[in-house]
Amino acid sequence: MTPAHSKTQRRTAIIGGGPGGLTLALILQEHGISSVIYERDLEDKSHERGGSLDIHEDSGQLALKEAGLYEAFQMAARAEGEDFRLMDKKGKIYIDEVADGNLSDGHGRPEIDRGVLCNLLLNKLDQSKIRYGYKLDKVVSLGDGKSELHFDNGNVEVADLVIGADGAFSRVRPLLTDIDVEYSGLTMLELNVIADHHPDLAAFNSRGKMFALEDHKGILGQLNGNGRIKVYASFKVERDWLDHIRNDNPQEMKAKLLELFHDWNESLQNYIRYAEDSILPRRIYMLPVGFRWERNPGITLIGDAAHVMSPFAGEGVNLAMLDALELALALVRNENTAQAIEEYEEKMFQYSSEKAAESNENLILCFSDHAAPKLAQLMQSYHDKYEQQA
Numbered sequence: 001m002t003p004a005h006s007k008t009q010r011r012t013a014i015i016g017g018g019p020g021g022l023t024l025a026l027i028l029q030e031h032g033i034s035s036v037i038y039e040r041d042l043e044d045k046s047h048e049r050g051g052s053l054d055i056h057e058d059s060g061q062l063a064l065k066e067a068g069l070y071e072a073f074q075m076a077a078r079a080e081g082e083d084f085r086l087m088d089k090k091g092k093i094y095i096d097e098v099a100d101g102n103l104s105d106g107h108g109r110p111e112i113d114r115g116v117l118c119n120l121l122l123n124k125l126d127q128s129k130i131r132y133g134y135k136l137d138k139v140v141s142l143g144d145g146k147s148e149l150h151f152d153n154g155n156v157e158v159a160d161l162v163i164g165a166d167g168a169f170s171r172v173r174p175l176l177t178d179i180d181v182e183y184s185g186l187t188m189l190e191l192n193v194i195a196d197h198h199p200d201l202a203a204f205n206s207r208g209k210m211f212a213l214e215d216h217k218g219i220l221g222q223l224n225g226n227g228r229i230k231v232y233a234s235f236k237v238e239r240d241w242l243d244h245i246r247n248d249n250p251q252e253m254k255a256k257l258l259e260l261f262h263d264w265n266e267s268l269q270n271y272i273r274y275a276e277d278s279i280l281p282r283r284i285y286m287l288p289v290g291f292r293w294e295r296n297p298g299i300t301l302i303g304d305a306a307h308v309m310s311p312f313a314g315e316g317v318n319l320a321m322l323d324a325l326e327l328a329l330a331l332v333r334n335e336n337t338a339q340a341i342e343e344y345e346e347k348m349f350q351y352s353s354e355k356a357a358e359s360n361e362n363l364i365l366c367f368s369d370h371a372a373p374k375l376a377q378l379m380q381s382y383h384d385k386y387e388q389q390a
């Protein structure tokens with residue numbers, strides 16, 4: 001390999017400045033390796049994207065340790081966010097777990113708001129290494145693993161290594177495969193309730209997550225660090241169902257949701273009734289379980305670009321951060337880029353397909369008949385297994 005390609009001089013382009021891309025750039029930076037993130041948005045929008053995330057000990061937390069941010073994370077994380085209530089549509093409770101609130105033992109899955117997590121990463125990153133307003137349009141292969149990146153602002157850059165960290169609808173993925181994301185059959189409407197304005201619902205929800213599941217539907221509530229209860233009204237519908245409500249105003253959307261959940265407990269309906277006017281409809285997409293691609297010596301993927309799955313294993317952001325850790329360390333170990341990609345991908349394909357299978361099984365279970373007691377049983381079996389291993 002020529003000196004121009006040595007690991008410190010390799011031109012590394014990371015497409016996308018979400019949690020995966022930011023973690024990767026920061027761990028590389030900690031090891032003296034430069035990279036550039038190209039992000040389509042004009043500024044960081046992480047705080048606007050989704051709610052609180054639980055960060056796992058064996059993935060997200062490992063990446064934060066390597067990025068030198070573990071203590072800062074512990075200061076910002078909320079152990080009490082691990083509280084979990086599970087009920088059916090009548091409000092019959094199957095699980096009511098109260099977290100011990102202890103972050104110092106390093107166990108558990110403390111919660112952190114997405115915006116706070118991304119700010120921690122961004123604040124430590126050399127600001128000259130992130131370019132906002134760079135939406136990747138297309139990539140042209142120059143041979144030898146090199147690529148030419150074309151952005152919709154007219155700029156063109158050349159890279160020795162391109163990493164697609166650009167989420168579910170990645171523009172980098174089509175360079176590696178013809179396989180695309182599929183609609184999972186689940187649609188979610190994301191709503192927000194200001195907890196302080198509705199103390200009855202705040203008490204009902206408790207300090208963490210509340211899942212109510214029945215009739216192939218769900219109302220999921222999650223108290224965030226910013227005082228909002230993020231609500232996901234979720235149900236199995238045809239893909240085009242959303243197209244029929246997209247132009248409705250928020251009051252009309254809420255009326256349709258209340259109709260859909262008309263025979264649910266009053267407190268559960270209040271998650272919809274009390275919601276503010278910002279409603280974000282989402283279809284949940286996934287890549288096939290066990291998805292992999294033909295190796296390319298100068299291009300790879302991390303995070304949702306590599307293995308988007310439904311949120312029902314709570315693994316998405318954790319896997320994105322674990323990928324960032326594994327790829328960064330492989331790039332640190334290897335002068336040879338192709339070798340680094342191979343080491344990373346072999347490991348990643350293995351763990352991500354296990355989590356994708358788990359996420360898919362959980363999705364099926366959560367929207368099947370008698371979902372609440374079935375999920376309670378599954379969680380009890382995880383708990384028993386963990387106790388035996390401890």
Ligand SMILES: Cc1cc2nc3c(=O)[nH]c(=O)nc-3n(C[C@H](O)[C@H](O)[C@H](O)COP(=O)(O)OP(=O)(O)OC[C@H]3O[C@@H](n4cnc5c(N)ncnc54)[C@H](O)[C@@H]3O)c2cc1C
Pocket residue numbers: 015016017018019020021038039040041050051052053054134135136137165166167168169170171188232282302303304305311314315316317318319320
């Ligand atoms: C409703 C919902 C709830 C979820 N809850 C959880 C949870 O509780 N726990 C959990 O672990 N995960 C959860 N997830 C999943 C989690 O949000 C994702 O797995 C995680 O954000 C993936 O990170 P990423 O960096 O790979 O991609 P993203 O967060 O999607 O970031 C991709 C970045 O790339 C940028 N980008 C996209 N296209 C381009 C382009 N062409 N050019 C340049 N930049 C581009 C985007 O603007 C964005 O900044 C949830 C997901 C959803 C939809």
